[in-house]
Amino acid sequence: MCGAPEQGGGLAGVDLTTQTVIQGQVWHDGSPVAGAYVRLLDATDEFTAEVVTSPEGHFRFFAAPGDWTLRSLSPLGRAERSLAADIGLNETTLAIA
């Protein structure tokens, strides 16, 4: 399977002692944004993966410890955030101005 799994939902079955999960929501004007394209860029700004947000605006990546950048594209606009991820759950929010 090469497409993105369905976004959102629980973390049952995900081993947070080994996986580095980066997840969160895209927001705009007080509401979550469905159908936004969120991409994960590595520390050299290289494209790593891309998913489409769920109806509740959720996205999730399985990454590795380190520095990452999240960037979202949607008809409403763009948002970007950098973060340092560790093993376990790393939650963040992307707010479209």
Place this chain on the structure above:
Amino acid sequence: MSRTDVLVTADWAQEHLGQPGIVFVEVDEDTSAYDKGHIEGAVKLDWKTDLQDAESRDFVDREGFSALLSAKGISNDDTVVLYGGNNNWFAAYAYWYFKVYGHGDVKLIDGGRKKWELDSRPLSADAVERPATSYAAGEPDASIRAFRDEVVDAIGTKNLVDVRSPDEFAGKLTAPAHLPQEGAQRAGHIPTAVNVPWSKAANEDGTFKSDEELAKLYADAGLDGTKDTIAYCRIGERSSHTWFVLRELLGHENVKNYDGSWTEYGSLVGVPIAKGA
């Protein structure tokens, strides 16, 4: 062959909706995307259930592809306009697949579903029915599809282009980062392959970069234009995207897609594997 023969803009697509002789085809792995909304009149192909044999790891055979397209209402002389999610990965795979079976006029919508959505263009959830046809697929074209023995023989002699992400190429991962790590027995890459991630050929909205940018990208990576080229990834869909760039946009003559890709090569007994950047 030039860019305008094989690639259409979203504007062109929208202007040609419903035109006789043109069939829009959405190709996704996630077929729920199509069901929630698709370009008006477009039919759906599921890359796995429609395009892969149910038992052996291979294409559906010539008869199977003929039956599939007949049922979808596609004729041999139709212009097939493909688009899909994942930056057109599976649409590019289908493009290559249609070419293997000799379909004449095939095009991709530049940017695929992503560009269409980012432009807020209309989508329809209406069911699409087309009258059945009698499609006749051609003999599979072996000049654009590579198999494992040829790939092993290509080490050090032909261009091998690994289009996966740098971490997959280096052997740190065996699958893209948004997926469970699965697939091959061993991680790494085919010795002498150059790593040009597919994503470098695309803009953020999923459209292809300009011919000038693309030519520079592969020249800078050390691709020898005088040699034959084999592109591979993990299962052959991202490398279809690069195959499309090299052969259809840049006009390189002998370019093959190795759809066995890393899930096959990385599980072969006795072949050399390289690691690191």
